[in-house]
Amino acid sequence: MLEKLQGVVIRTQDYKETHKIITIFSDKLGKISALARGAKKPKSRMAAATQPFIYAEYLVYVGKGSGLGTIQQASINHSMRQIREDIEKNAYASYVLELTDKIAEQKKPFPYIYNELYHTLKWIAERDEYVIPAMMYELKLYDIGGFAPVLNKCVSCGSTQLPYYFSVTQGGVLCNTCSSRDPHCVMLQGKLAQILHAFQQVSIEQIGNISLKDQNKDLFRMLLDAYYDSYGSYPIKTKRFIRQLNELTRE
Numbered sequence: 001m002l003e004k005l006q007g008v009v010i011r012t013q014d015y016k017e018t019h020k021i022i023t024i025f026s027d028k029l030g031k032i033s034a035l036a037r038g039a040k041k042p043k044s045r046m047a048a049a050t051q052p053f054i055y056a057e058y059l060v061y062v063g064k065g066s067g068l069g070t071i072q073q074a075s076i077n078h079s080m081r082q083i084r085e086d087i088e089k090n091a092y093a094s095y096v097l098e099l100t101d102k103i104a105e106q107k108k109p110f111p112y113i114y115n116e117l118y119h120t121l122k123w124i125a126e127r128d129e130y131v132i133p134a135m136m137y138e139l140k141l142y143d144i145g146g147f148a149p150v151l152n153k154c155v156s157c158g159s160t161q162l163p164y165y166f167s168v169t170q171g172g173v174l175c176n177t178c179s180s181r182d183p184h185c186v187m188l189q190g191k192l193a194q195i196l197h198a199f200q201q202v203s204i205e206q207i208g209n210i211s212l213k214d215q216n217k218d219l220f221r222m223l224l225d226a227y228y229d230s231y232g233s234y235p236i237k238t239k240r241f242i243r244q245l246n247e248l249t250r251e
């Protein structure tokens with residue numbers, strides 16, 4: 001079956017002398033893998049359109065069941081060149097791609113996540129903030145993995161009385177009374193609970209500008225890392241690279 005798909009390249013693998021197998025997160029079919037013939041030849045028209053981060057329109061012969069498809073044609077809509085040229089943008093965008101690849105099932109469409117993925121990469125490419133867009137995206141992605149944290153009410157008793165305490169083991173926020181259920185829960189001061197909830201709910205497309213103190217970004221990052229380590233099924237390799245990059249740039 002021939003399909004016209006819009007999609008983002010989330011993974012590539014070399015295949016034999018001249019080919020590549022690429023994984024696209026697409027609008028109509030979600031995550032699919034397809035053979036791109038000749039894509040390893042630098043001068044081939046297919047080479048440019050089959051690199052990570054590329055957002056393009058693909059004409060794909062889709063294989064049956066879990067079978068591999070074949071890319072027939074590709075035309076680039078957004079090259080995300082700025083991501084390729086900046087090591088930090090590249091690190092966070094690679095993290096976004098790897099998480100998507102690990103969490104999304106093959107050939108299952110997730111139109112909302114597809115839209116968020118494209119706009120998250122576009123944001124990272126075109127602006128200077130990349131830590132927050134990556135966090136906003138992953139909070140939404142956890143939902144399709146079936147492990148989204150509950151952030152709008154106490155996960156234990158349903159109370160909406162602030163302050164909230166983030167609990168990895170309980171899978172969301174706890175109220176003051178229920179905070180005794182998890183000795184390791186972390187209090188979310190001030191508006192942090194509402195901000196985290198907004199990150200999960202609001203599309204990045206609707207946001208003009210975002211900023212957060214470094215210490216709060218670090219706190220959210222630490223909580224989300226601990227959260228993913230508890231509920232995610234696969235380790236994320238790009239995370240290690242981000243940690244190393246942060247250690248080096250903070251000296």
Ligand SMILES: [Zn+2]
Pocket residue numbers: 154155156157158159174175176177178179
């Ligand atoms: Zn409670």
